[in-house]
Amino acid sequence: MFAFMKKPWRVLTLNSLFAVVVATGILAAMPAAAQIRTLPDFTDLVEQVSPSVVNIRTSEKAKAAVAGGGSGIDEQMLEFFRRFGIPVPPNMPRGPRSDRAPAPQEEAQPRGVGSGFILTSDGFVMTNAHVVEGADEVIVTLTDNREYKAKIIGADKRTDVAVVKIEATGLPAVKIGDVSRLKVGEWVMAIGSPFGLENTVTAGIVSAKQRDTGDYLPFIQTDVAINPGNSGGPLINMRGEVVGINSQIYSRSGGFQGISFAIPIDEAARVSDQLRTTGKVTRGRIGVQIDQVSKEVAESIGLGKAQGALVRGVEAGAPADKAGIEAGDIITKFDGRTIDKSSDLPRLVGNVKPGTKSVVTVFRRGTTRDFSVVVAEVEAEKPVRKASAAEPKPPVAGPAQVLGLAVSDITDAQKKELKIKGGVKVDTAEGAAARAGLREGDVIIAIANTEITSTKEFEAALAKLDKSKAVNVLLRRGELAQYVLIRPAR
Numbered sequence: 340m341f342a343f344m345k346k347p348w349r350v351l352t353l354n355s356l357f358a359v360v361v362a363t364g365i366l367a368a369m370p371a372a373a374q375i376r377t378l379p380d381f382t383d384l385v386e387q388v389s390p391s392v393v394n395i396r397t398s399e400k401a402k403a404a405v406a407g408g409g410s411g412i413d414e415q416m417l418e419f420f421r422r423f424g425i426p427v428p429p430n431m432p433r434g435p436r437s438d439r440a441p442a443p444q445e446e447a448q449p450r451g452v453g454s455g456f457i458l459t460s461d462g463f464v465m466t467n468a469h470v471v472e473g474a475d476e477v478i479v480t481l482t483d484n485r486e487y488k489a490k491i492i493g494a495d496k497r498t499d500v501a502v503v504k505i506e507a508t509g510l511p512a513v514k515i516g517d518v519s520r521l522k523v524g525e526w527v528m529a530i531g532s533p534f535g536l537e538n539t540v541t542a543g544i545v546s547a548k549q550r551d552t553g554d555y556l557p558f559i560q561t562d563v564a565i566n567p568g569n570s571g572g573p574l575i576n577m578r579g580e581v582v583g584i585n586s587q588i589y590s591r592s593g594g595f596q597g598i599s600f601a602i603p604i605d606e607a608a609r610v611s612d613q614l615r616t617t618g619k620v621t622r623g624r625i626g627v628q629i630d631q632v633s634k635e636v637a638e639s640i641g642l643g644k645a646q647g648a649l650v651r652g653v654e655a656g657a658p659a660d661k662a663g664i665e666a667g668d669i670i671t672k673f674d675g676r677t678i679d680k681s682s683d684l685p686r687l688v689g690n691v692k693p694g695t696k697s698v699v700t701v702f703r704r705g706t707t708r709d710f711s712v713v714v715a716e717v718e719a720e721k722p723v724r725k726a727s728a729a730e731p732k733p734p735v736a737g738p739a740q741v742l743g744l745a746v747s748d749i750t751d752a753q754k755k756e757l758k759i760k761g762g763v764k765v766d767t768a769e770g771a772a773a774r775a776g777l778r779e780g781d782v783i784i785a786i787a788n789t790e791i792t793s794t795k796e797f798e799a800a801l802a803k804l805d806k807s808k809a810v811n812v813l814l815r816r817g818e819l820a821q822y823v824l825i826r827p828a829r
Contacts, residue, residue, distance in 0.1 A: 572585045622693075626653065
């Protein structure tokens with residue numbers, strides 16, 4: 340048991356024993372609230388930050404009948420509900436309607452409600468892009484009940500950040516915090532207008548940082564109660580600084596279930612600076628299609644651990660293409676910053692100003708190389724071209740058949756189409772190859788980190804392999820590259 344229980348009570352003096360009894364009695368007599376001193380008091384914090392938080396109402400012009408019209412829910416509100424996982428009955432009317440009504444006229448229809456916070460004393464307000472998207476009118480209400488019509492300065496859907504402007508001065512602006520100092524387990528607070536209930540305060544702790552949900556930015560995950568209407572409101576640390584913008588919740592019921600997400604304020608600030616300056620966000624690109632690197636692939640090619648971004652395709656004429664980056668390469672660093680997962684790359688590249696020369700570190704067939712890339716500006720994605728059909732060739736017999744493969748040389752036209760130096764075409768994939776995911780028409784360009792330019796080289800490489808071990812194969816399917824592992828039959 341506990342060490343102090345082994346010590347005999349007789350060693351205690353009468354005075355010390357009396358002190359223990361008295362102290363115990365005092366603690367027992369004290370109320371529970373007085374004994375707990377680790378829980379934070381948010382009252383001063385609320386008084387400090389609350390004046391900087393605003394309520395945002397939006398409306399849009401809609402065709403409405405003068406008489407005989409019905410009521411319903413518009414598409415913008417539906418999108419608002421869908422973002423937060425709120426179920427909508429399938430028979431719910433969609434928008435206003437009329438029966439033999441006079442000619443419709445335009446009128447402002449309430450669209451949604453959200454939150455925001457004052458960035459500058461001269462009236463710049465930050466919120467979520469989805470709060471103001473599609474709005475014809477934005478009304479900002481301060482805590483003292485003053486209302487202003489706001490102008491949308493700019494909105495960025497990718498990060499879900501928007502900036503609006505009201506004509507006012509002397510406003511209480513928020514303090515911007517340092518996200519790098521934020522720790523998991525730290526107390527944080529949110530202020531917003533859930534379900535239209537203005538200046539609602541909720542609190543919790545930081546559950547995780549850099550949470551990847553598939554969006555462009557990594558999120559701050561908290562257990563702060565967030566509901567529809569909190570969108571765009573601030574996430575505040577115990578120093579009274581804004582560290583995030585409350586944006587999303589994870590819910591299966593439509594209500595709060597203990598998981599909410601906030602956009603890191605450092606990322607949001609970069610976006611807002613561009614929106615305030617130019618009204619839009621400019622991002623960098625290098626022109627690659629990427630995928631995650633699995634643990635099995637990483638081990639088989641000698642990468643060590645699952646990290647980096649697998650280049651599945653390189654856009655013709657793009658910065659990566661000009662620099663010499665190829666499909667099948669694994670980008671491990673960008674400007675010296677490690678790529679832990681594939682989603683890190685577009686974020687790092689996106690933050691670089693177009694025209695900047697950057698260094699891309701690539702792992703290619705067992706070696707690491709650096710490439711100098713001039714970052715371009717993001718543009719509309721181009722459709723992926725399909726590879727032309729290959730001319731039929733007789734299958735090649737030999738060691739390939741052990742893996743369930745029948746391959747043949749590819750034509751010069753295919754090489755030109757795929758922009759590759761060589762490779763072999765898969766004519767048949769059976770057994771181990773089929774289980775690995777290879778299929779007819781794939782082009783194998785490397786096996787076991789050995790580049791292949793012909794069937795002769797392919798057979799020679801196979802002859803050197805240990806048939807009892809899995810072998811990594813780099814292949815092209817259309818314009819996309821991927822790794823597969825062919826495992827021997829057991």
